[in-house]
Amino acid sequence: MSVSYQQCEPEFQYHKGEDHDIIEFQVKDFRKDQLRVHMSRKGLLTVSGERTHEGTKRIRFRKEFNPPNDCKPDQIRAKLSSGVLFITIPKKVVPQPLGQEPHTQVHRASNENATLPKNETKSFISKLKIGSKTAMKVVAGVAVLSLMFTVLFYVYKIYAPVIMHI
Known part of the structure; x- marks a missing residue:
């Protein structure tokens, strides 16, 4: 009896913030013990999952990200809640000079490239703090x-x- 594997690509959103980034994976059919978040020594963040489907079939996925250079790799956290895997990537906060505003963006999943998006600015009013x-x-x-x-x-x-x- 051989096991067959089927690749899947769960939807994800990448939210880039001033003091942390958040990646949200839609993994409603996966349990906590079937998911893995790993940061390699080379700085590559890998999110993967594998589960049984119909006896001899296994469904799996794997996504790799290059986290921001200013991230704190030892403080990356993952939490599974209601079928959504939240990965929080804290960043080292650097005070910005007056007159500059922080960058915030959202990146939706695509089948092409899972690297982090380029910086885009949001309106000044929405980021007023x-x-x-x-x-x-x-x-x-x-x-x-x-x-x-x-x-x-x-x-x-x-x-x-x-x-x-x-």
Whole structure:
């Protein structure tokens, strides 16, 4: 009785972020023990899976990625949840000079090449991030301006006409 192998290509999405990248594989028919994520000494990230199908058939896949140069290979994590394998690739965060915005992109699966996509920028507004201290300063400034406007409105529109008629 011989075992036959059938190759499959699960759909995947590559999400590139500022401080980490995430690869999502659609592997609904695979269990955790049937999947493997491996980082070679040469820096190649391999995602593979193999499972039994109809007794003597085995279904398998294998995808290789060149992770970003600034990744932290010892902190790569994988999690299987509801048929989706999430692979998180943390990156070394380098402070960006003022005036530059971080790059974010999504890469959908194709049958051609499984290398990482080139950088594309998203709109400035969608990537606007401010710290909680900065947000509190902005809110406090708006509150002070609102209070000043209210006082000035009261003085010139309500209080001033009363004084003039006396």
